[in-house]
Amino acid sequence: MAKNAIVGQSGGPTSVINSSLAGVFQACQSRGAGTVYGMCNGIAGLLEERVVDLSKTLRSSLEIELLKRTPSSYLGSCRYKLPTPEEDEETYIKLFRILEKLDIGWFFYIGGNDSMDTICKLSDYAKATGSPIRFMGVPKTIDNDLMVTDHTPGYGSAAKYIGVVMKELVRDATVYGTKYVTIVEIMGRNAGWLTAASALARSEDCEGVDMICLPEIPFNVENFIAKVERMQKNSASIVIAVSEGVKLADGRYVCELADDARFVDAFGHKSLTGTARYLANRVAAALDTKTRSIELSTLQRCAAHMTSRTDITEAYQVGGAAVKAASEGHTGEMIALKRLSNDPYQCTTEPHDVHEVANFEKKVPLDWINADHTDMTEKFLAYARPLVQAELTPMFIDGLPRHIYLK
């Protein structure tokens, strides 16, 4: 049997995707893999044979600790959609030839929906062609929208970051005691998991966020303005968390309503930015109040200075569990997190057929949103609170957190 392993990272970055890489790397070493290769820029880079020997770039346990604390994808990422073998078998032939040349037995891919689609296709092709290479998926996404798994590594840290900054923004927004509407735009195209995390801000020492708008609920601009007007009768400062992906009943994104909507970028990607800005302008025009829009933008996916230790630990664990599964003969599976209990929080890992994950999307259950569509219910909070517990302190050098990067 081939003795080397290869690991890649794909899709959007998170604060803890490198902790999964550390988990895969160390488990490969302890389970007797030969060389552990990293794909540069995921499968797109692999097709160009751009790989590194990870033992040459991660040379000490200190460097592995730094890796866990470094945001974004250490190996680089890609947004490459693998064609089906029917569409383009050449790519498969090329890819398997490269893998055979590197003497690969185990293949790990850390990513979200699209990455699981890649694992799906490669493991199916391997089975169909009799290749012994085992393909395992390692879940990763701040969006928390993967099926089968209780939650995704990356979500807990992004949720913690959002809870922390919403608490700070609530304090900041109340300072003048004057009429003020702050609208904070949070990532999430179709699923509102991240925006929902703003509900964590409410606590003994914080009034919390006044309104939470998820893409799961059709959005009506006039109703929104009317709600703000009602709320401002009781409280001068109103803080609102709104998902970038909120849509009207007819399916149009709210940000499409803006005059200046630069909705399709140079690469043809729909850009959802501008939802909070549009709503802040509408509120300012309709009501006698100062407004401010804030986009958390990429800060929410790379704030490695404020990670959840629960999340970073689980990200490491799913990496290790994927290696264990591969070493025991599994292929075509993704490691899911399975919650055993909330209090005390207990969670384990188990492999699942990747066909159940690829290309599906898990949304926030509607009964986790209150009847007024302005807040999350206790069900959500009981789900989310364990995921943001505890911290992993950065290693500070000269006042800033130390990272590690592939030069």
Add this chain to the structure above:
Amino acid sequence: MAKNAIVGQSGGPTSVINSSLAGVFQACQSRGAGTVYGMCNGIAGLLEERVVDLSKTLRSSLEIELLKRTPSSYLGSCRYKLPTPEEDEETYIKLFRILEKLDIGWFFYIGGNDSMDTICKLSDYAKATGSPIRFMGVPKTIDNDLMVTDHTPGYGSAAKYIGVVMKELVRDATVYGTKYVTIVEIMGRNAGWLTAASALARSEDCEGVDMICLPEIPFNVENFIAKVERMQKNSASIVIAVSEGVKLADGRYVCELADDARFVDAFGHKSLTGTARYLANRVAAALDTKTRSIELSTLQRCAAHMTSRTDITEAYQVGGAAVKAASEGHTGEMIALKRLSNDPYQCTTEPHDVHEVANFEKKVPLDWINADHTDMTEKFLAYARPLVQAELTPMFIDGLPRHIYLK
């Protein structure tokens, strides 16, 4: 002599303005003041006799530690411009009557330029009318634009936050290895101190920011685009820090060039937001590259989860030093920070005539900016590095930093 003290907070919030409040409160208690009052919403609230007895709201050393870790102004703030006695003596008569009723001997005001103008006017009026009340200013502003003082409490923490997130954003932006221009908009209307802090990101483990644009240097959009084009020949991902206040040679703000510039808000304040967005749109239109604009917005002034311990300690010290000076008979002065040496960093406090501070603005020296106007020189880094050293860890409860607030 009157035996009570009063303290207020004014102007924009910072992460450490409450540490100065803690310093004033504890020094007043140790130097024998009677009741220590807090003005709610600064002098505007005082004129409505909205005050609190701080010993009733800050009841333990734990609550004072939480106060140091709580962003924004605990007492609330205001943007109230005191008229001159010639314009409106009634306000002075009213204010001094309130102070006499509260039996105030020492008056402390924590704030920036405008707040020092208030101290200036009140102490001048007290001298002119023979009032024995002593008025002391405590410096505070993330903008670092006060004269006389080496730096301002609040700047070090905002600078540290900016350094930290720029390092994280650089990692995030390089992930796909594709052409990508990230433009980050940082606060600073006329002085570029905060934007300059993005230079701290460059270190052994980070390529750093590629271009830094301060309001001290006239801005030319075409030159900017040409520089980006040149830089992108060497590096696909370019990260740029731009001050919200960059201006053309003719004095217009760059953000005024945007079609949708909502430049004057409902209250008549010029709003500088949109600079990065405008530039990102211009770059995307001119060059074959993806772009993203990010506004750090109010996050940079309230990120109490990432403060500089040096800053928070100095913020506490200037509060205490103001009380010491008042107790020794000083009035009409602001406590300045005086740097004794860079390495090792040593800094002390000294009172300065507030007339030297009020209504002036300190800009970044031009020889701290490189000849190409794209980066800071070592002089700036030697100045800024000591100010971001060390951390004050939040007290985490249930996964989020604990604050304290005045209900």
